Amino acid sequence: MIETILNVVVDGLLIGGIYALIAVGLSLQYGVAKVLNIAHGEFIMLGGFITWTSYKVFGINPLLSVAICGPLIFVLGFVLHLALFKRIRMTSETEGAFEGNSMLACFGLMFIIQNVAILIWGAGIKGYSYLGFPVSFGGGAVFPANRLTTLAVAVIICIVFYLFLSRSHMGKGIRAAAQDPDTAQLVGVDINRVLALCFGFGALMAGLAGTLVSMCYKVEPTMGLEYTIIAIIVVVLGGMGSILGSFLGGILLGLIGSLVSHIEPGLTLASFYLIFMILLLVKPTGIFGK
Amino acid sequence: MLKVENIQAFYGKIQVLRDVNLDINQGELVALVGANGAGKTTLLNTISGLMPKASGSVKFLEKSIDNLLPSQIVEMGFSHIPEGRKLFSGMSVRENLEMGAYPKRAWKKREETLREIYNLFPILEERSAQFASTLSGGQQQMLAMGRGLMSKPRLCAIDEPSNGLAPMAVLELFKIISSLRDQGVTVLLIEQNVKQTLEIADRAYVLENGRVVLEGSSGELLESDHIRKAYMGL
Numbered sequence: 001m002i003e004t005i006l007n008v009v010v011d012g013l014l015i016g017g018i019y020a021l022i023a024v025g026l027s028l029q030y031g032v033a034k035v036l037n038i039a040h041g042e043f044i045m046l047g048g049f050i051t052w053t054s055y056k057v058f059g060i061n062p063l064l065s066v067a068i069c070g071p072l073i074f075v076l077g078f079v080l081h082l083a084l085f086k087r088i089r090m091t092s093e094t095e096g097a098f099e100g101n102s103m104l105a106c107f108g109l110m111f112i113i114q115n116v117a118i119l120i121w122g123a124g125i126k127g128y129s130y131l132g133f134p135v136s137f138g139g140g141a142v143f144p145a146n147r148l149t150t151l152a153v154a155v156i157i158c159i160v161f162y163l164f165l166s167r168s169h170m171g172k173g174i175r176a177a178a179q180d181p182d183t184a185q186l187v188g189v190d191i192n193r194v195l196a197l198c199f200g201f202g203a204l205m206a207g208l209a210g211t212l213v214s215m216c217y218k219v220e221p222t223m224g225l226e227y228t229i230i231a232i233i234v235v236v237l238g239g240m241g242s243i244l245g246s247f248l249g250g251i252l253l254g255l256i257g258s259l260v261s262h263i264e265p266g267l268t269l270a271s272f273y274l275i276f277m278i279l280l281l282v283k284p285t286g287i288f289g290k
Numbered sequence: 291m292l293k294v295e296n297i298q299a300f301y302g303k304i305q306v307l308r309d310v311n312l313d314i315n316q317g318e319l320v321a322l323v324g325a326n327g328a329g330k331t332t333l334l335n336t337i338s339g340l341m342p343k344a345s346g347s348v349k350f351l352e353k354s355i356d357n358l359l360p361s362q363i364v365e366m367g368f369s370h371i372p373e374g375r376k377l378f379s380g381m382s383v384r385e386n387l388e389m390g391a392y393p394k395r396a397w398k399k400r401e402e403t404l405r406e407i408y409n410l411f412p413i414l415e416e417r418s419a420q421f422a423s424t425l426s427g428g429q430q431q432m433l434a435m436g437r438g439l440m441s442k443p444r445l446c447a448i449d450e451p452s453n454g455l456a457p458m459a460v461l462e463l464f465k466i467i468s469s470l471r472d473q474g475v476t477v478l479l480i481e482q483n484v485k486q487t488l489e490i491a492d493r494a495y496v497l498e499n500g501r502v503v504l505e506g507s508s509g510e511l512l513e514s515d516h517i518r519k520a521y522m523g524l
Binding site for chain 2: 169172173175176179180182183184185186187188189190191192
């Protein structure tokens with residue numbers, strides 16, 4: 001019994017770390033930059049394929065490709081915001097119109113990125129094995145080392161980002177813009193830069209999550225959507241615009257998923273949707289939201 | 291120092307500013323008074339770059355600021371202290387003040403400036419670790435002003451600071467505002483509280499339905515029949 005509980009909890013934490021990372025990313029893009037990025041999962045997929053390529057083709061250790069994948073995808077997100085979403089924002093009459101228009105643009109982006117990925121890597125499933133050996137916990141619970149590593153890396157990335165937000169000049173600007181964009185501008189925050197940074201950081205988190213995902217699971221060009229949906233559910237669960245809420249929400253959803261899949265694996269995604277719908281009806285501000 | 295020429299602005303199809311002109315010289319405390327809905331806040335928003343204007347031009351320190359972002363205008367030394375305080379409620383008093391020093395030129399000197407602000411508003415030092423939302427109305431306004439001054443502005447535009455405050459708090463606040471002018475900060479004070487405002491201002495503009503209907507020294511305006519009838523109930 002204790003072994004089962006330990007299994008379910010650790011398993012939940014392991015996947016929850018990745019959920020937390022992708023949800024913090026989406027929270028920056030949707031909560032601050034107001035772009036509901038339907039293509040969020042595609043950045044995860046890109047991260048996965050870049051890691052796969054650098055390992056299989058160039059022999060670079062998947063953990064080190066965090067340093068390749070991160071900057072590359074950050075720049076992609078940053079430029080994408082300046083070239084696309086900033087313009088949509090300027091031509092949209094209201095904030096509501098911008099949310100709608102940018103979401104539609106993300107839909108297009110999703111297919112473009114998927115098709116480009118198919119052109120480069122083909123439509124098939126790719127994978128590699130890395131740190132596959134088991135690590136045993138007391139009581140007979142055994143987990144593969146790569147999954148334990150992903151949790152550690154995900155938590156480290158979230159902590160580093162949290163410190164960046166609370167301590168650095170730029171991080172303070174982002175927090176101010178998240179709370180009140182107009183007033184942030186009045187104290188000297190360049191809003192266009194902050195929004196592009198937030199979109200870039202959101203993409204970066206997704207890309208790094210992709211690196212971590214590829215260390216444990218297979219990658220394929222159409223893998224993104226499931227992660228996008230999970231990220232949206234976690235952001236709503238944690239409360240819109242709350243970075244800490246998204247982090248805790250990710251861990252919580254991981255635990256719930258692990259518990260449900262222990263009982264009936266086929267119901268995991270369905271249980272997420274159920275939670276999502278109940279939440280929208282009962283507490284649309286999220287459990288950690290105000 | 292600040293020169294506003296022929297500004298027109300619209301909300302949708304409704305015109306809210308008609309040919310507004312405004313001129314502020316260095317070292318002055320100039321008031322912009324008028325009733326609710328006269329267009330005072332809109333005028334300030336078009337100057338500080340938050341809201342687009344249909345036509346007209348604004349010069350600050352002899353340079354056109356028409357195409358600048360609000361952040362660039364702050365960097366030049368124009369500080370807009372918004373109506374309704376607009377504090378960052380999820381941040382402490384101290385963090386709010388630090389946010390005010392966000393422009394690069396002010397960020398380096400923020401510890402030093404913070405000292406000055408704490409001297410001007412000692413209550414903010416006592417409450418420095420508290421969340422901004424736990425302060426009283428008067429203290430919140432002081433925090434909003436302190437935050438606005440943290441950028442070391444040359445011109446400080448203060449929008450409706452007396453709004454919602456008790457008479458004693460207004461008195462204290464207006465004393466501080468006139469002391470700002472004495473310290474060399476040029477002030478544009480936007481107010482509905484016409485009598486008290488004219489008592490501390492050097493000059494004033496009166497805005498009605500988006501148009502400047504009167505301007506002059508505070509002494510002249512305090513004597514004017516129109517002002518006495520429309521704004522002081524005399």
